[in-house]
Amino acid sequence: MPNNSKGMYNKNLVIAGIVIFVILAAFPFWFNVVKSAPAPEVVLTEKAKAAKECVRSKEYMTTDHMVLLDVWRDSVVRDAKRTYVNPKGVEFNMSLSNTCLDCHSNKTEFCDRCHDYASVSPYCWDCHIDNPQGGIE
Amino acid sequence: MNANYMYSLIAVIVLLLLAYVGVAGLHLEVLFGIVFPYVAMAIFVAGFVYKLVGWAKSPVPFPITTTSGQQVSLPMVSPARIDNPNNKLGVVIRMLLEIFLFRSLFRNTKFEIKDTNKFSYEMEKWLWLFALAFHYAFFVVLIRHLRFFTEPVLLPVQWLEKLDGFFQVGLPGIFLSGFVLMAAVIYLFLRRVWIPQMRYISLPADYFPLFLILAIAASGILMRYVAKVDIVNAKELTMGLVTLRPTIPEGIGVLFYVHVFLVSVLLAYFPFSKLMHLGGIFFCPTRNLPGNTREFRYENPWNYPVKIHTYEAYEDEFREKMIEAGLPVEKMPGPEKNLEEGEKE
Numbered sequence: 001m002p003n004n005s006k007g008m009y010n011k012n013l014v015i016a017g018i019v020i021f022v023i024l025a026a027f028p029f030w031f032n033v034v035k036s037a038p039a040p041e042v043v044l045t046e047k048a049k050a051a052k053e054c055v056r057s058k059e060y061m062t063t064d065h066m067v068l069l070d071v072w073r074d075s076v077v078r079d080a081k082r083t084y085v086n087p088k089g090v091e092f093n094m095s096l097s098n099t100c101l102d103c104h105s106n107k108t109e110f111c112d113r114c115h116d117y118a119s120v121s122p123y124c125w126d127c128h129i130d131n132p133q134g135g136i137e
Numbered sequence: 138m139n140a141n142y143m144y145s146l147i148a149v150i151v152l153l154l155l156a157y158v159g160v161a162g163l164h165l166e167v168l169f170g171i172v173f174p175y176v177a178m179a180i181f182v183a184g185f186v187y188k189l190v191g192w193a194k195s196p197v198p199f200p201i202t203t204t205s206g207q208q209v210s211l212p213m214v215s216p217a218r219i220d221n222p223n224n225k226l227g228v229v230i231r232m233l234l235e236i237f238l239f240r241s242l243f244r245n246t247k248f249e250i251k252d253t254n255k256f257s258y259e260m261e262k263w264l265w266l267f268a269l270a271f272h273y274a275f276f277v278v279l280i281r282h283l284r285f286f287t288e289p290v291l292l293p294v295q296w297l298e299k300l301d302g303f304f305q306v307g308l309p310g311i312f313l314s315g316f317v318l319m320a321a322v323i324y325l326f327l328r329r330v331w332i333p334q335m336r337y338i339s340l341p342a343d344y345f346p347l348f349l350i351l352a353i354a355a356s357g358i359l360m361r362y363v364a365k366v367d368i369v370n371a372k373e374l375t376m377g378l379v380t381l382r383p384t385i386p387e388g389i390g391v392l393f394y395v396h397v398f399l400v401s402v403l404l405a406y407f408p409f410s411k412l413m414h415l416g417g418i419f420f421c422p423t424r425n426l427p428g429n430t431r432e433f434r435y436e437n438p439w440n441y442p443v444k445i446h447t448y449e450a451y452e453d454e455f456r457e458k459m460i461e462a463g464l465p466v467e468k469m470p471g472p473e474k475n476l477e478e479g480e481k482e
Binding site for chain 1: 181307367368369379
């Protein structure tokens with residue numbers, strides 16, 4: 001049937017539907033109008049800066065640190081193997097608390113910033129205390 | 138081999154390569170990361186509204202509701218108030234059940250000729266099951282992606298992520314929805330290829346969205362679990378888009394741009410394709426009209442005035458002639474009454 005050029009049927013309902021659709025589709029646009037938080041900057045501790053390089057390259061650590069930690073966990077928990085040798089041949093103790101958090105002792109400024117920004121809530125911290133210097137085993 | 142799905146597959150592969158070459162080779166990050174998403178979003182919203190208005194202007198003169206139950210009739214016949222509603226409440230309930238539970242698909246049957254010359258209709262729930270899985274998985278994936286478009290991330294989105302990653306498999310934790318989506322899309326494709334009748338009626342427009350969604354899901358899954366991209370930079374880009382301060386952060390990874398480009402294509406394609414059933418379901422006359430044709434008389438609004446000559450008038454005109462010819466008439470002239478008169482209206 002040809003369109004009725006005079007107007008819409010059930011106009012009020014249809015317009016209400018269109019308004020709802022536009023509001024939903026534009027949700028991210030109006031939701032972020034009030035304040036827009038810039039991308040987080042991670043803070044390196046003096047110790048981390050001095051070490052120059054992490055266990056692996058910065059690029060690898062940015063994207064794949066969780067994979068590395070997962071491998072470490074399996075290795076330590078299942079095989080009791082605690083030594084990690086990186087591609088450069090440097091040895092590390094496979095330990096989140098003692099190796100990672102030794103340099104990166106500023107969890108809130110290092111780990112949490114990106115995790116919160118990307119809405120990632122790793123369950124590492126369910127067991128691992130974020131500040132091993134606190135004297136808790 | 139079938140030209141219909143080969144064309145669709147080739148189209149999606151070309152799109153993939155386009156984005157890959159455009160970003161990895163020609164460094165058109167601005168085009169693929171900013172221009173195309175904005176254009177696609179504009180086409181999506183404008184096209185969607187255009188379609189809705191077009192449908193709203195199309196008259197539906199008759200209640201062409203399809204029913205699968207008894208219409209409200211005599212008091213002794215029990216009506217199906219949801220399958221064949223005669224009032225607004227019933228229609229709303231039927232629409233809600235259709236939108237959230239896909240009742241039409243639940244009625245899907247399989248037709249077979251068994252033995253010789255013996256027809257049989259069998260229950261067939263797989264389409265319903267996978268369609269439901271597909272749509273809900275897609276919905277969860279969509280809502281989950283709000284973490285890239287809101288800052289701070291909404292609490293319900295975080296709850297949904299927790300639920301979706303409930304099994305805590307591996308790191309980064311597996312989100313079930315993505316894999317359910319992939320599996321369902323693959324089923325919906327294979328169904329079209331395997332069932333001869335489905336293959337016969339399937340067109341490139343049926344295959345293309347399936348391949349496109351498959352490619353989107355695959356690129357997303359790859360990006361999360363295998364060839365990882367820098368997620369913080371990715372969010373910086375998406376947040377730039379929605380705060381209207383677009384930026385291209387360094388080193389996100391090509392896969393991200395491929396993913397974004399395919400989504401842009403999906404958005405731009407959406408209003409002009411079968412995918413528009415998202416809006417169309419609300420305009421579906423077979424679902425949203427009440428089955429009350431016994432209670433109300435529907436008249437075609439385009440009926441031009443027809444010159445009517447009722448039987449009564451006809452008889453008035455020709456009564457004498459009819460009596461002369463010996464034809465029965467309803468009203469006998471004169472004082473004597475016709476016996477049948479009382480029975481007729």
